[in-house]
Amino acid sequence: TWTDILKQIGWPIETLVIDFETYFDVDYSLSKMSTVEYIADEKFEFTGLGFEILNHPKANGPVFIPGPDVPWAVKRLQKLLGKAFHNCTVVAKNCKFDILILLEKFGIHPPFIIDIEDLSRFYDARMSHKLKDLAPMFNLEAKGDTKQFKGQHWEDVDHQAMKEYNLGDIRNETALLQILLPIISNPEIEIPLARHTLGMYLDPHFRLDYDLATKLIQEMGRELSKSIMQTGHTAEEISGTLNFTELLINALPK
The missing domain is CATH 3.30.420.10 (Ribonuclease H-like superfamily/Ribonuclease H)
Incomplete structure (x- = not known):
């Protein structure tokens, strides 16, 4: 009960x-x-x-x-x-x-x-x-x-x-x-x-560090750009669901 x-x-x-x-x-x-x-x-x-x-x-x-x-x-x-x-x-x-x-x-x-x-x-x-x-x-x-x-x-x-x-x-x-x-x-x-x-x-006990958050966003963006460049494709090509699926299939072993 x-x-x-x-x-x-x-x-x-x-x-x-x-x-x-x-x-x-x-x-x-x-x-x-x-x-x-x-x-x-x-x-x-x-x-x-x-x-x-x-x-x-x-x-x-x-x-x-x-x-x-x-x-x-x-x-x-x-x-x-x-x-x-x-x-x-x-x-x-x-x-x-x-x-x-x-x-x-x-x-x-x-x-x-x-x-x-x-x-x-x-x-x-x-x-x-x-x-x-x-x-x-x-x-x-x-x-x-x-x-x-x-x-x-x-x-x-x-x-x-x-x-x-x-x-x-x-x-x-x-x-x-x-x-x-x-x-x-x-x-x-x-x-x-x-x-x-x-x-x-x-009773919240945490604070937001907006400056650090902005810095992290910028750093993550740079790392993401580097990773995308290594694929030989643009962010626009990868961002679409269908495009990404096709790229992923082509990259996998047959």
Whole structure:
């Protein structure tokens, strides 16, 4: 089971599935800007929070929190699961959004994180990983339409519609965790590796040396030119797929 996998890799079986809802409009949206820009923008506003706690004495099914109460709810979760949510495994669909919100808005950087998208990519890397496509594939409830909330602040939103939409996502994400985590073939390696990769996004510690990169590009270009000259052909002759295939066939022993 999915709980057995968490035990196997030494992660907490107490689990928090979390999903933030936020304001967006025609110009201010993740389709028009990066996640980092979106979260840092002055327009950022919570319109809701859904979560479900699993394998815990306080587990009581999916819960929805209204937008204005999100900071209060996060503090309550910290009291229950640790200041950095370090006493549980945190699960989200697209952690680059939800976990970055935890980090940037609340200073919470959980040590144990699983992204549903990492699990679905293991299932089939080439398929769509959108929740609206995963839900019917695994016989889950249909995902609601987020477009109904475009341009609506918490005061404008149909609160019941937002609650139903959010809790539907939470139920589906919990189900996907339970379905997909057990199929990971080498969880002791793959789950921590996925967490490490996410960590490089959430808290990057490397710098780019643009001068050195430019120098390397130039040196590689010169070496490539030398190698091409030795073939007796031009770069244009070799660059085409069909031309290269023909040249390679002619160069090989008959």
